Amino acid sequence: MEQTETGKQMTHPCRTRFAPSPTGQIHIGNARTAIMNWLAARHFHGQFILRIEDTDRERSTEASEKSILENLQWLGLDWDEGPDTGGKRGPYRQSERLHLYREILDALIQGGKAYLCYCTAEELEKRRQTQLKQSEQPHYDGRCFKLSDKERKSFEAEGRKPSVRFHVQAESVAFNDLVKSDISVPKDSISDFVIARPDGMPMYNFACVVDDHFMAITHVIRGDDHVSNTPRQILLYQAMGWQTPEFAHIPMILGKDRNRLSKRHGATSVSQFREMGYLPEALVNFLSLLSWSSESGEEILSGDQLIREFSFKKVSRSASVFDTEKLDWMNGVYIREKTDIHTLAKLAVPFFQQAGYPVPNAEEALPVMKVIQNKIEKLSEIGEKARLFFQKTVEPENNEAYDLLKHSDSHAVFQAFLSETEQLSVWNSETFILVMKQVQKKSNVKGKALWMPMRVALTGQMHGPELGPVAEILGLDKCRQLVVQVLG
RNA sequence: GGCGCAUUCGUCUAGUGGUCUAGGACGCCGGCCUCUCACGCCGGUAACACGGGUUCGAUCCCCGUAUGCGCUACCA
Numbered sequence: 001m002e003q004t005e006t007g008k009q010m011t012h013p014c015r016t017r018f019a020p021s022p023t024g025q026i027h028i029g030n031a032r033t034a035i036m037n038w039l040a041a042r043h044f045h046g047q048f049i050l051r052i053e054d055t056d057r058e059r060s061t062e063a064s065e066k067s068i069l070e071n072l073q074w075l076g077l078d079w080d081e082g083p084d085t086g087g088k089r090g091p092y093r094q095s096e097r098l099h100l101y102r103e104i105l106d107a108l109i110q111g112g113k114a115y116l117c118y119c120t121a122e123e124l125e126k127r128r129q130t131q132l133k134q135s136e137q138p139h140y141d142g143r144c145f146k147l148s149d150k151e152r153k154s155f156e157a158e159g160r161k162p163s164v165r166f167h168v169q170a171e172s173v174a175f176n177d178l179v180k181s182d183i184s185v186p187k188d189s190i191s192d193f194v195i196a197r198p199d200g201m202p203m204y205n206f207a208c209v210v211d212d213h214f215m216a217i218t219h220v221i222r223g224d225d226h227v228s229n230t231p232r233q234i235l236l237y238q239a240m241g242w243q244t245p246e247f248a249h250i251p252m253i254l255g256k257d258r259n260r261l262s263k264r265h266g267a268t269s270v271s272q273f274r275e276m277g278y279l280p281e282a283l284v285n286f287l288s289l290l291s292w293s294s295e296s297g298e299e300i301l302s303g304d305q306l307i308r309e310f311s312f313k314k315v316s317r318s319a320s321v322f323d324t325e326k327l328d329w330m331n332g333v334y335i336r337e338k339t340d341i342h343t344l345a346k347l348a349v350p351f352f353q354q355a356g357y358p359v360p361n362a363e364e365a366l367p368v369m370k371v372i373q374n375k376i377e378k379l380s381e382i383g384e385k386a387r388l389f390f391q392k393t394v395e396p397e398n399n400e401a402y403d404l405l406k407h408s409d410s411h412a413v414f415q416a417f418l419s420e421t422e423q424l425s426v427w428n429s430e431t432f433i434l435v436m437k438q439v440q441k442k443s444n445v446k447g448k449a450l451w452m453p454m455r456v457a458l459t460g461q462m463h464g465p466e467l468g469p470v471a472e473i474l475g476l477d478k479c480r481q482l483v484v485q486v487l488g
Numbered sequence: 489g490g491c492g493c494a495u496u497c498g499u500c501u502a503g504u505g506g507u508c509u510a511g512g513a514c515g516c517c518g519g520c521c522u523c524u525c526a527c528g529c530c531g532g533u534a535a536c537a538c539g540g541g542u543u544c545g546a547u548c549c550c551c552g553u554a555u556g557c558g559c560u561a562c563c564a
Contacts, residue, residue, distance in 0.1 A: 021564050056563060121562060128561095137490045138560065163562050180493070189491045189560080197562045204564045228492055228559035251494080251557095258556065286500095289513095293501055299513055316501080319557065323499045326514040336527070374527045436523090451523030463525035 014046030015218045018072075018079075019208070021053040022064035025269035026071045028322065029223060029253045029261055032287040036250055036315075037221045038077045039288065043310040049215055050082030052093040053208070055201050060095075071270040075280045076303060081215075089215040094207050101202040104210055104240065105164055105195070113239040114195060116162035117144040118155040139191035140165070161198035166206070166236065168192050173231035178248035178312040180224070185231040193232060205229055209236040217245050224249035224319075248312055251291045251319040261322055277351055277379025278327070282334040286327045290320045300333055332377035345369045348379055355383030357390045367473050371465045389473055394460040394482055401456045405486050410453035412443035414483050417454070427476035429468035457486045 016037040020030055041048035050072070054060035069084060081087025091097055108114035117140075124140070131138045145167060147155075155162070168191060174184035195206035202210070212220060227249050237244045255265035267273060273283055285301055293316075294301060294309045301309065335344065345362040348369050352359035359365050372385045396402040404410060416439040424431065436454070440446050455467055458479060464470065471479050 019564090023564080053564065059563080117562090119562095124562080132489075135489055139490095165562095183492070185492070191560090194562050199562090201562090203562070208564085223558095224493070225558050226564090229564095231492095249493090254557080256499085260557075289500065291500090297502070297512060299500090318494050320501085321499060323514070326500060329514055332527095372526095375525075448523055455524065461524090465525080467523065 013218075014041060014044035015049060015216055016041045016046065016221055017049040017051050017212070017215060017217050019051040019053050019211075020068050021056060021059070022061060022068060023056065023059040024064055025271055026068045027261070028268050028270065028273070028287070031071070031075060031270050031283075032253060032290060033221065033223055033250065034072060034077060035075070035284055035288055036248075036292075037219075038079075039306055039310040040219055040221055040248075040312075041080075042307040046218070047080040048078070049087070049089070049217070050079040050092060051211060051215065052083050052095075053204070054093055054095045055204070055207055057095075057201065067271065071274070074274060075270065075284055094202070094211065097207075097211065098200065098202075100214065101196065101207060101210055102200065105202075105206075108166070108195075108239065109164065111239075112167070114164050114166050115145050116147075116152070117165040117192075117194065118147070118152070118160045118162050119144060120160065137188075139188075140193070142167075142192050145192065163194045163198050164196040165192045166195045166232075166239070168235060170235055170238070173234050175230060175234055175244070175247060177227070177230075178219070178246055179251075179315045180227065180249055180317055183227065183230070185228075190232060190235070195236075205232050206236060209233045209240075209242075212245060213237070213240070213242045219246045219248060221248045221250065224251050248315070250315055251317060253290055254319050254321045256321060256323075258319075258321060265322070266324075275380075277376075277381070278331050279334045279339060279347070279379075281338065282327070282331040285334075286330050290322070291316045291318070300330070300338065302338075328377045335376060335379075336374045341366065341370060341373070344373065348382055351379045351382040352386065355386070357383075357386060367469075371469045371473065375465060388459040388461065388464060388470070391460070394458070394485070396456055397461050401460065401462055404453050404456050404462075407449075407453065409443070409445045409449050411487070413439055413445050413450055413453050414457065414487050416442040417483055418480060418487075421476060421480055424476060427472065429472040432468050432471040432479075454483075457483050 018030075018034040018037045020026060020034075026034075038048050040046075050069075052065055054065070065083070069082075072079075079085065081089060081092060083090075083092040086092075105114065109116070127141070128138045144162075144165065170187065170190075172184060172187045173190070174182065176182055193205065194203055196202050211217075230247055230249075234244055253261050255261045257265075261268055267276065270283070274280075281303065284303065285299075285306070288301070288306050289299065292314055294305075295311070295314065296309065298305070339347075342362065345365040348365045349359060349362055352365055352368075359368075368386050368389055372382070375385050376382060396405060417435065420435045420438045420442070424435070436450065440450055443450070451467060452462070455464060456462065458467070458470060458474060474482075
């Protein structure tokens with residue numbers, strides 16, 4: 001039998017879940033939560049379950065669900081059970097589990113653990129305001145708990161539709177969080193809360209508990225914005241006589257201003273990072289290093305290493321700021337060191353095309369990618385860095401470049417280059433270097449004065465990739481043509 | 489307002505009652521390499537929120553304060 005890190009014995013193998021609500025693009029913070037759940041499941045050789053929490057009918061869409069699954073897959077996460085793959089504990093969409101909630105709800109009401117509440121949203125809000133005004137703690141006063149049959153009937157006659165409220169009886173609730181250690185909440189800080197809407201749709205805290213129970217989730221790993229929800233959920237587990245799972249609340253991810261990450265901070269959805277040319281492995285690596293660190297202290301970690309090294313003990317308790325500069329660096333590491341050049345070329349094709357360059361496939365992208373591989377940190381920089389290979393005409397980028405072309409030494413270099421290449425039939429990086437050596441002899445110009453004019457002639461720019469490979473990709477004809485152009 | 493949680497370089501983090509003159513990474517600065525830029529390599533900059541305790545000794549333990557975040561929904 002496996003042991004959890006708190007020493008409690010697990011009666012099932014580790015089962016974790018990621019339970020997004022399909023109300024938009026998957027957010028970077030949610031993605032991190034998904035990654036942690038996935039890592040934990042894989043580390044403990046358990047199962048990772050995907051569940052769609054679509055009880056908010058107003059905001060849930062099918063398109064969102066589809067996009068969430070796609071982006072999770074893009075990140076490289078896989079799940080053992082989910083809405084698309086199925087599984088023994090399904091269905092995996094809350095909207096398809098309504099009958100189950102209904103059953104539990106009835107049982108709860110029968111057992112006196114929950115009751116119908118006829119208060120309207122307006123009434124509730126009004127009372128809340130009064131409580132606030134009297135600097136009281138806003139809470140539900142429990143008035144519908146002791147409704148007489150007569151009162152109930154009169155409410156029904158008014159056409160009021162009741163919601164279902166959970167009757168809180170506990171003194172106080174305490175639990176041991178795998179990340180945050182002991183957390184306890186005093187009694188009266190929790191008042192009777194709604195667990196189902198008048199239309200029968202379950203509320204988050206309720207549905208979540210029912211599903212986690214029936215899906216046999218052993219570790220609930222989620223953002224620490226759920227810490228305050230946990231006591232409510234534990235009360236529910238207790239009322240139903242179910243065993244509570246382990247809880248692990250991982251800290252929030254903050255924006256640069258230390259506020260909760262939101263659109264104001266720029267890109268926040270996984271798909272946006274994908275479009276900007278971040279590699280999934282880099283994003284996963286970076287995200288897993290937020291509020292977590294490896295035992296070894298390594299920073300560049302593959303998925304397998306992440307799985308191997310995963311541990312709740314290494315999750316820190318405080319929020320972290322999402323630092324794109326470090327992400328950029330890490331993505332650069334993946335581009336230049338951690339990704340096979342052929343794979344990279346393949347991934348790059350859409351970015352060439354987006355920039356309008358005629359690159360139909362990975363074969364065409366390959367040589368250029370080899371040359372600019374260590375010049376970019378994101379694939380979206382391809383447009384800028386590869387421009388020199390596709391531009392129709394070459395213009396010196398600034399006065400300095402222009403002056404360089406007009407220098408008399410440069411003139412000699414160009415002349416020599418043309419005569420040296422006149423009879424050439426073989427053309428590649430090496431022959432270009434050989435030619436330049438000859439040019440040096442002939443023109444008696446060397447070093448910077450030799451290479452820089454050639455660079456500007458071929459690319460128009462003062463900076464750029466190594467000239468040999470550039471010349472090779474450009475081809476002999478194009479090179480000669482460009483040199484003729486600057487001479488004329 | 490109440491309750492909960494947090495607080496080590498600018499950022500991500502390591503760390504333990506003495507080995508901390510606090511380690512690593514990103515960024516930044518300087519140098520090397522070099523046809524340029526980048527890569528790479530070498531070096532540097534920079535932090536234990538504050539105030540009380542406990543202790544021979546606290547970054548590490550306890551209590552306050554401040555600040556931040558979260559929850560306090562018929563959102564999830």
